[in-house]
Amino acid sequence: MRSLLKLTWVEAKLFFREPQALFFTLIFPLILLFVYGGVYGNKSNPMFGGFGMVDVSVPSYTAMIIATSGLISISVIVATYREAKILRRFKATPLSPLHLLTADVIVIFFMTAVGMMLLVVVAKLVFGLRFFGNALSFAGAFVISCASFFSLGFILCGLIRTARTAQIVSMALFFPMILLSGATIPIETMPEYIRNYARFIPLTYVVKLLKGFWFGDSWSQHQTELVVLTVMFVVGLLITAKTFRWE
């Protein structure tokens, strides 16, 4: 337990020293917020069901932060560990390498939550963000989404050998995903055919779920999203168990 705590603390420090992960988790969502919030403000808009641009964007950007953590942070960190034989060095200690991954998951989850809270606080102070849902339900949806996307990240870890490939592949998945799922550009503003494609993008379900709970939907209204994300989580775990290699 002492080792897991220490490991988590060290991994947290390392996260703060890694500019790329830090940028996409903490800074990039704020940049988007200021750009879109600056242009559109947070006035009621019929296109968003009477809510403001910022009200709609914050849960969507939260989805983007989750995608960052799952696709980029996890795959790059694990690939780097493997490439540098860091996992192997830990294997020569009484520590289980599983502890290392646990510590990383804890840190990345925590940073995802920090990214969201930072976004919420800034949006509230600067643009008067409004929240219409149940905080506990939203937190639940947040955890389910994280589990699902972290699991996706571990599939990548099993398939990718080097840190460089992990960077490229995760970015190649990340950008189309955040652009077409409604995580950055509101899905309501997109043409019909893109909205059809969005159905095949996993992040779309996170966006829908988080947005729904932000505006006070109930769990029964989001069965599709919950099923899709749970299936992704389980399938991800199964694939990871089969393909994951420590070295």
Add this chain to the structure above:
Amino acid sequence: MQKDTAIQVEKLHKSYGKLTAVQDISFSVRKNEIFGIVGPNGAGKTTTIECLEGLRSPDKGLVRVLGLDPQKNRRSLHERIGVQLQESRIASQIKVWEVLDLYTALYSRTVDYKDLLEKLQLSQVRSRFYSRLSGGQKQRLFIALSLINDPEIVFFDELTTGLDPQARRVIWDLVREVNESGKTVVLTTHFMEEAERLCDRVLIMDHGRIITLDSPENLVKKLGAEHKIIFSIKGRVQIESFNELATVEKVSVFRDKVTISGKDQRLLADVVNHLIERRIPYYDLQTQQPNLDDVFISLTGKEIRK
């Protein structure tokens, strides 16, 4: 397993697909010795040492380290051994003291890492990032990590590869100190000089097999190679008289350079005495003794591949 045996290996066999890395090798390591595994790249050194460390599982054979099976008792073994891996790195953005502090938390029994920093001359870089350390400092940090749990056996895999000669010598002194503090040391190297200077016994392997195992002195002695003494003379000097010495086997002259060779280790003393007794003016005296390199070449028929 005898009381003074630290490691016992019997018929260890390991292959990766079609490639056989280690073929049925058997040897044992005594407590408190510096044991070297020497051989060219691809000889099977790392596979062997990693089977001892519990990082690889042997296909066949028996391995006992401190009486434990490295596969079955991995955790309890890792509490008692220290390991430095070939080509292993640690996170580049971690500071020296942070990684030592972290490793302290991984073991149930540890020494104070501040003492290790002191001993390994890392105190002045304790707050430096790993990525900013020199090659020698990095290796010293890895030695520190391998010693943090006050282990009974320490494994060093290619500890000095890639270091400059000065840094290498510093590391050699440290390895001796580690050994003198009562720890058994197992190391692999492809530097014959390193094995010769450090090891009590050397296991030479190639193509996954043991070629020989003995102390460096015995290996050289068994080789029966010639010692050579070379010196220069000025003017006309009678050198035929050297042939009268019992230990001299051959005397040859090329221009002003005299080479005297023989297999007996007393050759040098005899020749020097003779030079003084006969008042022969000489300069630039050098000796050439057979070393492990010669042993290796004669046993494998090739130069060590570096």
